[in-house]
Amino acid sequence: MLIKGILFDKDGTLIDFNSLWLKAAKEVARLFLQVNGLTDTKELQQVILEAMGVINDTIDAKAPLAYQTYPEIAKSICDALQKEAVEPDEELAGQQLSVLFESVISRKEFSYQQIVSLKELFDRLHQEHVLIGLATADTDTAVRRCFQKLGILSYFDFLGWDDGSMKPKPDTDMFERFRKKYDLQAQEIMVVGDTLNDMLFAHRCHATAAGVLSGLAAYEELEKEADIVLENVGEIPDYLADQCI
Numbered sequence: 001m002l003i004k005g006i007l008f009d010k011d012g013t014l015i016d017f018n019s020l021w022l023k024a025a026k027e028v029a030r031l032f033l034q035v036n037g038l039t040d041t042k043e044l045q046q047v048i049l050e051a052m053g054v055i056n057d058t059i060d061a062k063a064p065l066a067y068q069t070y071p072e073i074a075k076s077i078c079d080a081l082q083k084e085a086v087e088p089d090e091e092l093a094g095q096q097l098s099v100l101f102e103s104v105i106s107r108k109e110f111s112y113q114q115i116v117s118l119k120e121l122f123d124r125l126h127q128e129h130v131l132i133g134l135a136t137a138d139t140d141t142a143v144r145r146c147f148q149k150l151g152i153l154s155y156f157d158f159l160g161w162d163d164g165s166m167k168p169k170p171d172t173d174m175f176e177r178f179r180k181k182y183d184l185q186a187q188e189i190m191v192v193g194d195t196l197n198d199m200l201f202a203h204r205c206h207a208t209a210a211g212v213l214s215g216l217a218a219y220e221e222l223e224k225e226a227d228i229v230l231e232n233v234g235e236i237p238d239y240l241a242d243q244c245i
Helices: 019-037 042-052 070-082 089-105 118-127 140-150 173-181 196-206 219-225 232-245
Strands: 005-010 130-140 158-162 189-193 208-212 228-230
Touching: 005 118, 005 173, 005 196, 019 042, 042 070, 070 089, 089 140, 118 173, 118 232, 130 140, 130 173, 140 158, 158 173, 173 219, 189 196, 189 232, 196 208, 208 219, 208 232, 219 228, 219 232
Parallel strands: 005 130, 005 189, 130 158, 189 208, 208 228
Antiparallel strands: none
């Protein structure tokens, strides 16, 4: 069936994940201890980083930081800290993580590296009358800052994010909002992402699951769950053109 809409993940799919989030996570771990009045030690920083999924300067593709919302990441951190006899407030921790990550990432030394030229990609998709949507665990504030800085916000026909009203992936909520807004059938939508959670999301929605190798998951992981595996999102227009032949 002809693809009429694409629902993209953000980090690892459109934006390089490690260059942004690995550095930010290290700084947030330190600041999280400070704002909670906890002793800022390398040991506790490491506990927080490992709870997020940062191990040996790499981010685990199946770990919280790879795909979860801030409240979900906060739960993992609080569970890990409790084992160290430290008990921060879980609800407050989720709010703190959101503020800390957004504050850190907004600093001048942090930049958004596009996987490919997104303006060129979106221009090609719109020329083919393909609707462009987003489904991310990031917040509305963070998404707007990123996309406005890159000059791509206006390309999106739908924005799904963590604003408190939409359920996070792999729940089908964001997909269904996109589908119903444009009266599409599930089979007319492609879900594109770099993690197994994105593939689970796609399958639950009965959409085409397109895995990209620009993020955290390896080919061997994605190949088992995706309908197609691409090097990056830049290959999508040619893939769609081939399907029309």
